[in-house]
Amino acid sequence: MGAHTSTYVPTTRWGKWFDERLPIARVVRNQFIDYPTPRNLNYLWTFGGILTLILVGQIVTGVILAMHYQPSATGAFDSIEKIRRDVNYGWMIRDFHSVGASMFFLAVYIHIFRGFYYGSYKAPREVLWILGVLIMLLMMATAFMGYTLPWGQMSFWGVTVITNLFSALDTIYNGLGTAIVEWLWGGYSVSGVTLNRFFSLHYLLPFVLTGVVGLHIWALHISGQNNPTGLDLKEPSDCVPMHPYATSKDAVGIFAFLLLYAWFVFFLPDYLGHADNYIEANPLVTPPHIVPEWYFLPFYAILRAFTSSFLGIPLGQYAKLCGVVAMFSAVIIIAFAPWLDTSRIRSSKYRPIFKWFFWFFVITCVSLGYLGSKPAEGVYVTAAQIFTVCYFLFFLVIMPIVGLIETPRAMPRSITEAVLGKGGAGLPAGATAAPEVR
Amino acid sequence: MKKRVPVTLLFALAAVLVITSVSAEEAGHPAIERQPWSFSGFTGQFDRAQLQRGFQVYKEICSNCHALKHLDFRNLVQPGGPEFPEAAVKVLAKGWPNQITDGPNDEGKMFERPPLLSDPILGPYKNDQEARAAQNGALPPDLSLIARARDVERNPSWWIHPFLMLGDIANGYQEGGADYIYALLTGFSEAPADFKLVEGKYYNKVFPGHQISMPPPLSDGAVAYQDGTPQTVDNYARDVVAFLSWAADPSLDTRKQIGWQVILYLIVTTALLYLGKKRIWASIKH
Numbered sequence: 001m002g003a004h005t006s007t008y009v010p011t012t013r014w015g016k017w018f019d020e021r022l023p024i025a026r027v028v029r030n031q032f033i034d035y036p037t038p039r040n041l042n043y044l045w046t047f048g049g050i051l052t053l054i055l056v057g058q059i060v061t062g063v064i065l066a067m068h069y070q071p072s073a074t075g076a077f078d079s080i081e082k083i084r085r086d087v088n089y090g091w092m093i094r095d096f097h098s099v100g101a102s103m104f105f106l107a108v109y110i111h112i113f114r115g116f117y118y119g120s121y122k123a124p125r126e127v128l129w130i131l132g133v134l135i136m137l138l139m140m141a142t143a144f145m146g147y148t149l150p151w152g153q154m155s156f157w158g159v160t161v162i163t164n165l166f167s168a169l170d171t172i173y174n175g176l177g178t179a180i181v182e183w184l185w186g187g188y189s190v191s192g193v194t195l196n197r198f199f200s201l202h203y204l205l206p207f208v209l210t211g212v213v214g215l216h217i218w219a220l221h222i223s224g225q226n227n228p229t230g231l232d233l234k235e236p237s238d239c240v241p242m243h244p245y246a247t248s249k250d251a252v253g254i255f256a257f258l259l260l261y262a263w264f265v266f267f268l269p270d271y272l273g274h275a276d277n278y279i280e281a282n283p284l285v286t287p288p289h290i291v292p293e294w295y296f297l298p299f300y301a302i303l304r305a306f307t308s309s310f311l312g313i314p315l316g317q318y319a320k321l322c323g324v325v326a327m328f329s330a331v332i333i334i335a336f337a338p339w340l341d342t343s344r345i346r347s348s349k350y351r352p353i354f355k356w357f358f359w360f361f362v363i364t365c366v367s368l369g370y371l372g373s374k375p376a377e378g379v380y381v382t383a384a385q386i387f388t389v390c391y392f393l394f395f396l397v398i399m400p401i402v403g404l405i406e407t408p409r410a411m412p413r414s415i416t417e418a419v420l421g422k423g424g425a426g427l428p429a430g431a432t433a434a435p436e437v438r
Numbered sequence: 439m440k441k442r443v444p445v446t447l448l449f450a451l452a453a454v455l456v457i458t459s460v461s462a463e464e465a466g467h468p469a470i471e472r473q474p475w476s477f478s479g480f481t482g483q484f485d486r487a488q489l490q491r492g493f494q495v496y497k498e499i500c501s502n503c504h505a506l507k508h509l510d511f512r513n514l515v516q517p518g519g520p521e522f523p524e525a526a527v528k529v530l531a532k533g534w535p536n537q538i539t540d541g542p543n544d545e546g547k548m549f550e551r552p553p554l555l556s557d558p559i560l561g562p563y564k565n566d567q568e569a570r571a572a573q574n575g576a577l578p579p580d581l582s583l584i585a586r587a588r589d590v591e592r593n594p595s596w597w598i599h600p601f602l603m604l605g606d607i608a609n610g611y612q613e614g615g616a617d618y619i620y621a622l623l624t625g626f627s628e629a630p631a632d633f634k635l636v637e638g639k640y641y642n643k644v645f646p647g648h649q650i651s652m653p654p655p656l657s658d659g660a661v662a663y664q665d666g667t668p669q670t671v672d673n674y675a676r677d678v679v680a681f682l683s684w685a686a687d688p689s690l691d692t693r694k695q696i697g698w699q700v701i702l703y704l705i706v707t708t709a710l711l712y713l714g715k716k717r718i719w720a721s722i723k724h
Contacts, residue, residue: 039724081508091689248715255708262704266697267480267610278587419723
C-alpha cells in the first residue's frame with residue numbers, strides 16, 4: 001500500500017511554491033499522517049517507534065557525554081567519574097546512555113521475536129528484514145565499542161577476549177588472525193590506542209545506523225506493515241490512517257516503555273552492568289569471570305559451547321574457530337529466515353505447529369542467555385552445546401520442514417473479516433465517517 | 439475469564455518459589471546477608487548523621503592507608519552527603535596529613551601544601567609502588583568507588599534465578615557492594631585449625647580465598663562517637679559502609695527524588711495517552 005494516492009493539497013501560495021521544489025510536507029503527509037496502517041495492530045507494533053526514540057535518545061545523550069569524555073587510557077576512567085560527580089546532571093545523562101543501551105537491545109529483541117511470531121520476514125518484506133539484521137549487527141558493534149569506553153576492568157578484558165577471537169583465523173592461515181588482531185588493537189595488546197579508535201567508531205556507527213534505519217523505514221513504507229493476521233491489506237476497511245490511530249497507540253507504547261526505562265535509570269542504574277567495571281582497567285589483573293553485557297550472553301554462550309569436544313565430537317585446535325564461526329553465524333542466519341521458512345502463511349496464529357516451535361526458540365534464546373552468564377564448566381557447557389544445536393535446528397530444520405508438513409488453520413478472508421467476523425465486511429454500525437476518508 | 443486462571447496460578451507459583459528460594463540458595467560461598475540500609479531499595483535515602491559518623495571512621499581509621507581520590511573536600515559540604523559545615527571542612531582540609539604536590543613555583547620547584555576544598559582526599563601514599571613497599575606488597579585500594587566495585591555473587595538454582603531477578607528489579611535492590619563490605623569488615627576471625635594462613639595475612643570468612651592482607655581494622659571503642667551511638671564494631675562497619683556508599687554514588691538522594699517525580703509523570707501521562715487512544719479508537723473495532 002506504499003503507493004496510495006496522495007491527498008496532499010498545499011493551502012498557501014508559499015506551500016505550493018515549496019511543494020513544487022521540495023515536496024517534504026507531501027512526503028510527511030503521505031507517509032506519516034495519511035499512511036494506511038492495518039486496523040488490527042497490537043502493542044507489539046509500537047516497538048518500531050520505541051526503538052526510533054531510543055536511537056535518538058542515545059545520540060543526544062552520547063553527544064553530550066562526548067563533550068566531557070576523554071578517550072585515553074589515563075583519562076577515560078577518571079573523566080567518567082567527573083561526568084558522574086561534577087557535570088550538572090551528568091550522572092543522569094550517563095545513566096540514560098548506559099541503561100539506554102540495554103533498553104535498546106531489550107526493545108530490539110522484542111521487535112525481532114515479534115517478526116518471527118507473525119512472519120514479518122516473509123515476502124514481500126525480505127529486504128526490510130535483512131536491513132533489520134544489519135541494524136542489529138551495527139547495534140552490536142556500537143554497543144561493544146561503547147562498553148569499552150569507561151575503561152573499567154570488564155571493558156578492558158571484554159575487548160581483550162572479543163578481539164582475540166579473530167586470532168582463531170591462525171588455524172586457517174598461519175599469522176592471519178594475529179595480523180588482524182594487531183591491526184584492530186593498533187599495537188601488540190589492548191591499549192589506549194585501541195580505546196581511542198573505538199571511541200571514534202562508537203561516535204561514527206550510530207549515524208551509519210541512523211542511515212540504515214532510514215532505509216528500514218523506507219522499505220517498510222513500500223511493502224506496508226505486517227499485522228497479527230499476516231494478511232495483506234486488501235480493502236479500504238482493512239486499514240486506518242497512521243495519524244491519529246497508529247500514532248495514539250504508539251504514544252501509549254512509548255510512554256509505557258519509558259516507565260521501565262526510567263525505573264532502571266533512577267533506581268537501578270548499576271543493575272544491568274557489572275561491578276568490576278567500577279575498577280579501573282588493569283592489564284595485569286584478570287577478573288575471575290569475564291562476562292559480557294546481558295544482551296550478548298546468548299551469543300557468548302554459543303561461542304563458548306565449542307570446547308575441545310562438542311557433544312562428543314572432538315574439535316581439537318579448531319574449537320575456537322568453530323565457536324567464532326558459530327557465533328557470527330547465529331546472527332547472520334537470521335537474515336536467511338525469509339528463505340528458510342517454507343510456509344506461505346505469515347502469522348503463527350494460523351500455524352498450529354510452528355507456533356509451538358516459536359516458543360521453543362524463545363526458550364532456547366533465554367536459556368543460552370542464562371548459560372552465557374555462567375562459568376564455562378561441567379553441566380553448563382553440555383547444556384550450552386544442546387541449546388546451540390537447538391538454535392540452529394530452529395532455522396535449518398524446523399523452519400523448512402514445518403512449513404512443508406503443517407496444515408494451516410482456517411484463515412479469515414481479510415483483516416476486516418478477522419476483526420468483525422464473517423459477514424461484517426463493511427463498517428461497524430457505530431463508525432460514522434470512515435476513518436480512511438479524511 | 440478463561441485465560442485468567444493460569445495467570446493467577448503462575449503468580450501463586452512464583453510467590454511460592456520466591457519464598458522457598460532463600461533456603462534453596464546453593465552453598466559454597468559463605469552467605470552474605472542483605473543488610474537493612476537506610477539507602478537501599480527504591481525509596482532509600484542516606485542518613486545524614488550516619489554519613490558523618492562514617493566519615494569519622496574513615497578519617498580516623500581507613501585513611502591511614504586508603505585514599506578517596508575521586509572525592510574532593512568540597513564534596514563533604516555539598517547537599518546529599520554528610521553536609522559538614524564549610525568552615526569545619528576548611529579546617530579539616532588544612533590539617534589533613536596527606537599534602538598536595540603543587541607547582542612548579544616561580545623557582546621551578548614542585549612544593550607540598552595542605553589541601554584546599556577543591557583538592558582530592560588523598561591517602562598517605564604518592565603512588566602504588568610506595569603503597570606496596572610500605573604494606574608488605576599489598577595495595578590498599580582507593581575507596582571512592584569501592585561500594586560500587588564490589589558485589590555479592592549469588593548462585594541460585596536456574597529455576598529460581600528469574601524470580602530472584604524480578605524480585606530485585608521490583609525492589610530496586612543494588613546494594614550488593616555495601617552488603618559485601620559490611621560482611622568483610624565484620625568477617626574477621628581466628629583461622630580454623632585446619633586452615634593454613636600465610637605469614638602476615640589475616641583470616642576473613644567472606645574475602646575470596648579467606649586470606650586478606652588488611653588487619654582487622656575495627657575494634658569496639660576505637661572511634662569516639664559524639665552523638666551517643668554505641669561504639670561497636672558493628673556500628674562502625676555500618677556507618678563507614680554508608681559513607682563509602684555515598685562516596686561511590688553521591689547523587690543517590692537526588693537521583694531517587696527525581697526518579698519518583700519522573701515515574702509519577704510517566705504513569706499519569708501513560709494513563710492519559712491510553713484514555714486518549716481509547717477515545718480515538720472508540721468507533722473502530724480492532
